[in-house]
Amino acid sequence: MTTQTLHGNANVPTPPQRIDVAIVGAGFGGMYAVYKFREMGLKIQGFEAGGDVGGVWYWNRYPGARVDLPSIDYSFSFSPEIEQEWTWSEQFAAQPELLRYINFVADRLDLRRHIQFNTRVTSAVWSEERQLWTVKTDRGAVYEATYCIMATGPLSIPKDPEIPGLERFKGRLLRAARWPHEPVRFEGLRVGVIGTGSTGIQIVQEVGKDAGELFVFQRTPSFTMPMRNEDLTPEYMAEVRRHYAGIRESARNSAVGGVRPQSTRAFFSVTPRQRQQLLEDAWKSGGLAMLGTFCDLMTNAEANEHVAQFVRGKIGEVVKDPVTAEQLKPRGYPIFARRPCLDSSYYETYNRPNVHLVDLLNDPIVEITEKGVRTQSGEVELDMLILATGYDGLTGALLAFDVVGRDGRTVNGKWQDGARSYLGLMMEGFPNLFMTTGPNGPAALANIIRISENDVDWIAAAMQHMQRQGLATIEPTAQAEQGWMDLVYTLSQRSLLLKAKTWYVGANVKDKPQGLTLFTGGFAKYREHCAAAAQDGYRNFTFQRPTLARPVPHTGQEAPAEAAVAG
Template sequence: MQQANPSSDKAPRRLDALIIGAGFGGMYALHRVRGMGLDVHLIEAGDDVGGTWYWNRYPGARCDVMSIDYSYSFSDEIQQEWTWSEQFAAQPEILSYARFVADKLDLKRDISFETRATSVHYDEDAALWRIETDRGDLFEANYCLMATGPLSVPKQVDIPGADRFKGDLYLSGKWPHHDVDLKGKRVAVIGTGSSGIQIVPVVAEQAEHLYVYQRTPSFTLPMRNRKLDEDYVAHIKAHYPGLRAVARHSLTGGVRPITSRPVFSVTPAECEKLLEDAWQHSGLAFLGLFSDLLTNRDANEVVAEFVRGKIAETVNDPDTARRLTPRGYPIFARRPCLDTGYYEAYNRDNVTLKDCLEHPILEITETGIRTAEGEVEVDIIIAAIGYDALTGAMLSIDIEGRDGRRLKDKWADGGRSHLGLMIEGFPNLFVIAGPNGPSALANFILLNEQNVDWVCDCIEHMRAGGLRSIEANADAEDRWMDKVTTLGSHSLYPTANTWYTGANVPGKPRTFPVYIGGFGRYREICADAAAEGYRGFTLR
């Protein structure tokens, strides 16, 4: 992920703050910090804003959070001027939105694109960070804001022979910025997580034949996407203040319905009707139907079995339906997916499911993919194999804190921090949305706003008091990690092999570093710490 840093005799550029990453968190951070009158700059590896939505351009890429939630709330002017076309926006529209905001706020004048941080080292005597880039730049900044995101380092293809494939091999998370012609081609998709589930129905309509290499069957629900009519959009825009207030105090940071109703509080017949109604309405309604799906294994199994029945109803071939049916882990313990025609795609004559649980991939050859069943020749391979999530982006940079402590060593057993915002041993280094907060389970844009606001308020507090540095206390970090771990252990999340737990990356520590107490409660905890003089932190 890093390029060698060329030697440079450039003089360092002195800043108040440097931001790394121009996704939605970094963009808002640049706007807020600049509004404080500070000298701030942002570096970004891509050649445009958008973060994940800059890189993820694969066929069918779409957000599975409602557009009215997955958008900035800090500016009513932006809310009123921008109009979403669909309930769940596709990647091109989300990228257009990011560009619209960047232009509206004139952000690009303070961004260096195609620039990747290679080292971030702290000078304790000077109380500043020295940041080097792959372009030979050197920055010195009092504050370093890591807006690198939880899903920004795609896993590389680790299948033997991948480097000798003579066709085209694409990573879904680093899709090329030119059109990829799939018409009349034999295409293989490896992976059936969120990205693979979006890719399959779209590619199936274009390819001569599509082979789907499924390593772990996923539960996925119908998205039921729709265009937004003018009256509905006007209604939303008129009521944005109230909607945003509700979202900020909600479990997920959004306005989708969520109930306090346990599964077994209704009769089996009532449960079946609720499930059927939600399935027909949308997977979004389905997600908030019952309150105990991730704490009660028996309740979880009731809902899982309903979805398994829907797979059997939808997929015509019983053997294919059986192979597509997830078993052995709780529903929603892996990231819940919303799809458009995923299971239906397997009823097409030009789609073949390859079950890697029964016949694992042995190698990629010059002409295709080989399993124990034999070789399938293909022209194009799409690897939708996921991310080194939550910690991968920061660990891809050489980060060294106080007393020469390296983040790689600090996080050798898993990501740890206080409140998901700061790391003991790394003063003035702020994490916008990494591990130990609710980043994997909350509306990401609202979370970015919450954390950026907290960081900016903290910096203002320090400057007003003539303070040079702030650092998380070791005991506060330990207590927070105990809270995160204890809450997680009371749920079913850690029982599945997922990117939530790091199980998708060989050799990565198996932890569940996500706060599951809810977005609203997380906001309260962060606000309380600040109100109590930044309890849990040392200010110097």
């Protein structure tokens, strides 16, 4: 085999490097996979397009970037030592602290030496004869791996807006998902922001403080609620450390994979006065308390509209200009059907004289010009334009390179009508290929770190089962895959998530198949399905024994199957 080397000499033969596990991505899922499979004694190699670990938190350095889950929840649970050694400073950590935590974990566990950074995987091709994956990178390296782990994450392929003329803008163009590593100054500048999802909201409330003028181009307003962030005292963190085990167990057995309060109370089971008081209490508490105040907000449209109207009322109370307030009030889709947003001063920002809302429903963008943004009513001249227009979510990362399974089948071909898999973990026709936080699991609807840990542990248990049985390949049956997708579809029809045009359903990408392919049954139920798939002897999978005289990778000390899949 002749391949291009790292030094660009295409005539130097580069023999493939033989490994047990190739891991694509070094976010939370990829980091845990590197640790887990290394500790099992497997020969591993990780690949990451970014310059370091962290996934979305490596790239997202825009002003105001902050997690919308409690910090103590948005952290690894597999290492009691790390839990005891790390101290969070805020209830909702900002990006710099999150990245410090991620780097701390990578240093503490010595993960970086197993990962190639600034490296993109360009293809992964299955050899049926040799029962392995050939993985190629953009640096010319070739690897042959028994297993491939796609830890590419649900949000990793940024998407520019489909607006003519973007390349013509002569001011500074910034993308939230690929923010510069050096500080960006806004003082005295005319700044535009396109996009008002969770990222845009975080940017607006920060840039509005400093920009000479800020123009917010809003197509679809988002519901956002006060975060009510607070500092965490040493005394509180000491309590958390003493009780981490119970906190983690509670999170694993919750629908959201976290410690956010949840209720079994149906909206109409309490009186109007009590409902109003409960909503007021949730608004004052902050965070996503409101989403957990009633159990039927995503299934009962009338209950959902009552809560939506409550939040619209709060917008009217905060925003002084009645026209702007009305434009900021979301209508036409259920509250929480788009990603729930949290803020510290978003609506208050529109009371600043230097901040202007451009309502694209009434004054749509025509084009980007050399000087700024032209809407139907005229041109807004800008010094800087910030794109906060989201991602090709859930499927984009795995469709961004060539993944070829048995008989030349590609993931692009398999997913041409929408993502499909078994448990969001494996696909029929793609032996020994695993996904973490795949598009048919709970992915964007639960704590991604709890999902990642569950998925990696499940994959590890499957590998150990294969080692015990002397098996070389695993993949789900077509019947099991179809059965899972039927369940995903049935559950989705009960959810109000279908009622909004979001990246959850692929509506933000032109020509992308539309539909809700996420498992909406909750994280705890998802864990039950994963455990059952292993505990019944993997009857929903087909296996092959080695076709060549080669050893099956040794996966280390065997653990009881029920312990291995407990997540």
